[in-house]
Amino acid sequence: xxxxxxxxxxxxxIISILILDELIDGPKHGYAIEKNISEKLGHRLPPGMIYVMxxxxxxxxxxxxxxxxxxxxxxxxxxxxxDEGKDLLKNHIEQLEKLKIILDDIIYRVKQKx
Numbered sequence: 001x002x003x004x005x006x007x008x009x010x011x012x013x014i015i016s017i018l019i020l021d022e023l024i025d026g027p028k029h030g031y032a033i034e035k036n037i038s039e040k041l042g043h044r045l046p047p048g049m050i051y052v053m054x055x056x057x058x059x060x061x062x063x064x065x066x067x068x069x070x071x072x073x074x075x076x077x078x079x080x081x082x083d084e085g086k087d088l089l090k091n092h093i094e095q096l097e098k099l100k101i102i103l104d105d106i107i108y109r110v111k112q113k114x
Contacts, residue, residue: 015045015053016062017096020089023063023081029070030054030077054079062088 018037022028028036034050054077057063062085070076 012053012056015049016057017089017092019050019053019057019079020062020081020085023079023085024089027078027080029068030079033079057085060084 015037018040019033022033022036030051033054034045037050038044054063054065058065058079062082063079064082065077065079068076068078
């Protein structure tokens with residue numbers, strides 16, 4: 001369905017921004033990124049989605065990774081934001097601010113009617 005594809009694209013866009021936002025604070029491994037985003041959203045992401053998004057962002061040059069050994073002795077990828085990723089965030093600030101105004105207005109109007 002057309003609406004489902006639009007919803008999926010919107011979710012992927014939001015998750016991409018959230019991933020970059022997580023990495024602005026410093027390098028993290030995939031599980032930590034997924035855990036923090038799931039907490040922000042209030043529910044778990046679909047299985048494997050975070051890794052698909054990380055791979056997509058890496059292929060676009062927005063993030064990079066280094067292989068490392070985790071606390072358990074297993075190999076883990078540590079992700080870093082790149083200058084391209086920082087530029088993407090900067091370029092979306094205006095759009096995000098407009099969206100916030102629209103959402104705040106909707107929330108205010110709905111609360112007034114309920």
